[in-house]
Amino acid sequence: MYTALTVSGGTRLEGAVTPQAIIANSLLQLSSEDLEEAINKAVSENPALEMPAPAVCPYCHSTLTHGVCLNCSTTGRNASIRRDDEGWWNEDSRWPARGGSFDDDEEFDPMTILAAETTLSEYLRTQVSALVSGPEREVAEFIIDSLDEKGLLATPVSEIATACDCSESVVERVLRKVQSLDPPGVAARSVQECLLIQLGQMSGDTADLDLATRIVRDHWDALTKLSLDSIARQAHASEKDIRQAIGFIGRNLNPFPANAD
Structure with missing residues (x-):
């Protein structure tokens, strides 16, 4: 099914x-x-x-890749990462230091630290707690626990409704809330x-x-x-x-x- x-x-x-x-x-x-x-x-x-x-770059004449000259410019979230006394950050995210200092020449991947600090399940639970309460919380947690390793939902709505003793319309409503969370696309079927x-x-x-x-x-x-x-x-x-x-x-x-x- x-x-x-x-x-x-x-x-x-x-x-x-x-x-x-x-x-x-x-x-x-x-x-x-x-x-x-x-x-x-x-x-x-x-x-x-x-x-x-x-299309070619007007400066170095290299072929553009989707409108970007890979020879002249750097793009992406990790290109603008900076560090201060509290940790690492860019325009839209911050990764706090965890009690230790980093050498200036230390190779660092902030997303690895972020992943080590919290699991996807914990991250989703933190977000969804502001959106659901009462019986809906149980449904939301069941959905989160049912996600596969890719962050997708393979469990049918009917099975979730049976397991949580609620209607499928309730599951659909809660699922839309879970699907509104970060990372984008999570809990899609x-x-x-x-x-x-x-x-x-x-x-x-x-x-x-x-x-x-x-x-x-x-x-x-x-x-x-x-x-x-x-x-x-x-x-x-x-x-x-x-x-x-x-x-x-x-x-x-x-x-x-x-x-x-």
């Missing part, structure tokens, strides 16, 4: 593991270079697609739902975000096959825009919330 979720637009999300989901997992784990190679291969195998000349949750939590009204949402929501099978011409035709978008949106998906979304970096 499995549970299906209907989202806006009538799309039905299946919780069963499918070959397409496995392909999507592999696709979204690709590095920027490997993703670019996969797209280039799809273009070369379909003469109807056209590959525009690559499929990779597709996981990505849609993350897209829904992103701010801004950009063309990439809008097209990426449409691709994941409405053209999932074609995405898992990297069928650019099929997506472009069905989405009424250019191949260039589709490639850009797929790059946006690969750079910004994580199919495995528990492995967030």
Whole structure:
């Protein structure tokens, strides 16, 4: 048995593991270079697609990777990490020192420290405590305890309702609260739902975000096959825009919330 979720637009999300989901997992784990190679291969195998000349950096003339010159600039959350007397920090996070000092030349990964300080289960419980109380707390804790090693929920809603002696509507309501927690996409019942949750939590009204949402929501099978011409035709978008949106998906979304970096 499995549970299906209907989202806006009538799309039905299946919780069963499918070959397409496995392909999507592999696709979204690709590095920027490997993703670019996969797209280039799809273009070369379909003469109807056209590959525009690559954009180059105006300073060093290196080929840009998704609009970024890897030779001239550094990007990402770890690029701007700094340290003070209280620990390590960047613009949106802080990792407190744990009673010891660090040498200036010590190699340090703050995310490793963060992971060592708390488990995903503990982290989720801390967040959800402000959102639920009474019987809902038991349901929320059951959901959290049922997550797999990837941070996804494979236990059907009906089984959770039976175990917690409540209605499925209560489970659905609590599940939505758990799915609103950090890391984005946690407790999703499929990779597709996981990505849609993350897209829904992103701010801004950009063309990439809008097209990426449409691709994941409405053209999932074609995405898992990297069928650019099929997506472009069905989405009424250019191949260039589709490639850009797929790059946006690969750079910004994580199919495995528990492995967030």
